[in-house]
Amino acid sequence: MxxxxxxxxxxxxxxxxxxxxxxxxxxxxxxxxxxxxxxxxxxxxxxxxxxxxxxxxxxxxxxxxxxxxxxxxxxxxxxxxxKNGSVYLASNQEEVQLIEELSTINKHNAYESHLLTKEQCLEKYPGLKSDYVLGGLFFPDEVxxxxxxxxxxxxxxxxxxxxxxxxxxxxxxxxxxxxxxxxxxxxxxxxxxxxxxxxxxxxxxxxxxxxxxxxxxIEVTKLQMLQTKPQLSYELKGSILTGLSIRRYEAFYECSSFSEIKAKEEPNSFEKKWGIHILFKQATDGSVIIGDSHEYADAANMDDLGFDLRMDVDDFMIAEAKKIFNLPTFEIQNRWYGMYSQCKxxxxxxxxxxxxxxxxxxxxxxxxxxxxxxxxxxxxxxxxxx
Incomplete structure (x- = not known):
């Protein structure tokens, strides 16, 4: 050329x-x-x-x-x-403590966030179950x-x-x-x-x-996700991250109580084994995407992760999602996995x-x-x- x-x-x-x-x-x-x-x-x-x-x-x-x-x-x-924002929904007092600590860190970093009461969460997010949420932390600038x-x-x-x-x-x-x-x-x-x-x-x-x-x-991560059928006359704004996300995301590692709270978790739980935390996001067609899980292998052995979807993981994610939101439908139209590489x-x-x-x-x-x-x-x- x-x-x-x-x-x-x-x-x-x-x-x-x-x-x-x-x-x-x-x-x-x-x-x-x-x-x-x-x-x-x-x-x-x-x-x-x-x-x-x-x-x-x-x-x-x-x-x-x-x-x-x-x-x-x-x-x-x-x-x-x-630009529809992100929210972290706390389901117990430990998670409330973590979002409060992260809110303080955000103030020092000059990154806008707002603590939400239980009532504000229920008003802002239709279908959110009252017996799940205790509070939230909202980021208005996220997309x-x-x-x-x-x-x-x-x-x-x-x-x-x-x-x-x-x-x-x-x-x-x-x-x-x-x-x-x-x-x-x-x-x-x-x-x-x-x-x-x-x-x-x-x-x-x-x-x-x-x-x-x-x-x-480099290691490879396999993640499973699901997509419901379109939710008729229902709107769920932004990114919805829940208690298991609070316990997983790196931002919370900087919270003073994080290590102590993590040490109390059941090490052999199903969600630990498969790296599950529950996220929701509504697509433009009205469907809701739910996930996800994490399964790891060295890059040289990535084929060991296989190409099948684990139905027990999908079933667990749907069951957990139903504890958090009462969506008009949980009928699934698509299931898939993603693969991405990261460093150890x-x-x-x-x-x-x-x-x-x-x-x-x-x-x-x-x-x-x-x-x-x-x-x-x-x-x-x-x-x-x-």
Missing amino acids: NIKYDLIVIGGGALGAFHAYHALEAGLKVAIIEKDKQPISATVRNFGQVVPSGMDTKWQNYGRESLKIYDDIQSRFDITVR TVEPRVMINRLLEFLIKEKGLNYFGNTKVINCDAVSGETIVTTANGVVYKTSKVILCCGSEFKTLYPELFAKSD ENDIFQHTVDNNIHIITGIGGKGMTGSAGFSKENIKNIFNLK
Whole structure:
């Protein structure tokens, strides 16, 4: 190819697309190479909740920057962003204590949140059961997106409005630094030249650098989710996170009583074994998405996770969901699982090959929330921008 790029991003999911976005914003010539026609992995197999509130301080800052970026793009191009807030619903006094402590932390971090009484929760969220909730913590600035639509709209925006070159159904088979530039070769024999490469796809990482991949601390997580049939004449606003989420999300690790409360939990419970916490989010068609679970394997052994859905996990999640909300229908129309990679010891995997090939993957469950903000800082660092 006669075109030389400033940056080629391998992988068109949220992490790759937002790296491309910030590079394009900086005036760079950018291409994305995506192995599938369009992204079909972790980016489209999640809730679409953008919840900086659930992250530790470092990633909450990236998430808050992401909120600004989502808002800015949405003002120019519809990528399905809905600013409808997030709430954490406490079901007992320990969880009330944790949301009160997190509220104090938020005040120190200047991140807006509001404690809700039991009565305010019941008024704000129709169908919420009185015998479940004791209080809530609401984050008004947080947003939801439709993940299966958002990423394609984002890529469309980058192509039409920002000049992105997008190559779908294109498998990269080689990536080498040669005489001061980087050569990217695809399975169909096309060669691309670029100054820098950012590799954001875990499977492409495994293909291109198998030895480095095998030595990494990457593990794969399998999550199960369900979707009800549309709830007629019923509206559930925003992201709904419940007591098990309070006991799981990293933001609460910073609460002074968290360790003591966690130590009291039953270690052999079903929800512990399968990493279950109960979330709700209503999609634009009126259906409600319910989840999720977490099952782990080293990346090298990810096939051990299998491709079946565990019906006992689904049944447990539905039973727990019915304890929290009285939805018009719990009839399930879709069931699926998502797979995402994360690091055991680090918050994200970063490694540079030959100075100009940057492997950035393993963002885990932070992708939809943190990618936009993290990528902004990372592009500045990689290209030495002010």
